[in-house]
Amino acid sequence: METQPTPLILQRADPHILKAPDGYYYFSASVPEYDRLELRRSKTIEGLVEAEKVTVWTKPDEGPFSDLIWAPEIHYNRGAWYIYFAGAPSREIKYDLFQHRMYAICTTAENPLEGEWSEPVQIDTGIDTFCLDATTFEHGGDLFYVWAQKEIGIEGNSNLYIAKMDTPLTLATDPVRLSIPEFDWEIRVFWVNEGPSILKRNGKIFLSYSASATDENYAMGLLYADQDSDLLDPSSWTKSKTPVLCSNLECKHYGPGHNSFTVSEDGKDDLLVYHxxxxxxxxxxxxxxxxxxxxxxxLLWDDSGMPIFDERLTS
Structure with a gap:
């Protein structure tokens, strides 16, 4: 019988753990109330459990980002700290729950838990529809933005997109669609591709994501591209036809997804962070x-340099 996984932090969905240049781990996630942006930091992964929870921003009572604050990610980009998050108008104004747009706040403080953060700035993708779950990564001297968004004319709730950034708050290129919900395991209850996260290893760029409804149907998929390819060319990316992580009924471990990647304290192991x-x-x-x-x-690796998220799903 498989070992029951043990949670690291209770009641925190959409978790993101950043190992920053200052040597600290920073933790951000959706809080159950969906009403604020909260940070923790520690020199160790385990230390995040008891680390002080600092609220760095609280949603206003009204306006475009006054409800359902989702999936914050803290990044250190171009000499400043940024938290990217999705927010929606208050439901008294918008009766559709899912009118999210992407925003970011920033600070130049040495310790972001003590910094004065800017007011939210909307990240304009050029597509004025529901969007969420942004992440950023550096590659080849360029800063890239990857996110999930609804596109009119395509069936489903959200697809995955990529663009280069001009600054950590603005895009330099048009959005490029990388993936849509198409396989059976991606369209259970809801047609969803969301929660992208990037890992660079073994000459490849790996892009993990989550699909289907957020109950036990939730599962993780994977795209990957050669590190020297044009990342803005959809043909550079290969998409796995099967999930890389899904519910484990034997272990009572349901709906794994919305992951991020970090590294162990000694830097030897890649770690998978998920809810x-x-x-x-x-x-x-x-x-x-x-x-x-x-x-x-x-996170394990096979002989061909591909990540193993779940040994049950390997041949």
Missing amino acids: AREYTEIEGDPLWDPNRHTFVKK
């Missing part, structure tokens, strides 16, 4: 069930 539930009996909308917990596990 999952420990039961399926959800009352009402899974969105309001608070018990998506943060898990961290060692």
Whole structure:
């Protein structure tokens, strides 16, 4: 029988752990109330559990980002700290729950938990539709932006896009669509590709993402490209036809997804950070069930240099 995974941090979904240039680990995630941006920092992964929780921004009572604050990610880009997040108008103004747009706040403080943060700035993708789950990464001297967004004329809730950035707040190129929900495991209840995260290893750029509804159907997929290819050319990317991580009924580990990547304290191991539930009996909308917990596990690699997220799914 497989070992039951143990949560690292309770009731934190969409977890992001950054190993920053200052040597600290920074943790950001969606809080159950969806009302604020919260940071923790520690010299160790385990230390994040008891680290002080610092609220660096709280949503206003009204306006374009006054509700459902989702999936914040902290990044250190071009000499400053940025938190990218999705926010929606208050439901008294917009009756559709899912009118999110992407925003970012920034600070130049040495310690972002003590810094004075800017007011949110919208990241304009050139497509005025529901969007969320942005991440950034540096490659070849360029800063890239990867996110999920609804595109009119394509069936489903969200697709994956990439663009180069001019600054950490503005795009330099038009959005390029990399993936749409198309396989059976991507379209269970909802047609979704979301939660992208980037890992560079073994001459490749790996892009993980999550698909389907946020209950036990939630699962993770993978795209990858050669590190020397044109990342803005969709043909550079290969998409796995099968999930790389999904529910494990034997372990009561359900709906793993919305991951990020970090490294161990000694720098020897890549770590997979993700959320999952420990039961399926959800009352009402899974969105309001608070018990998506943060898990961290060692990422394994096969002989061809491909990541192994779940040994059950390897041949």
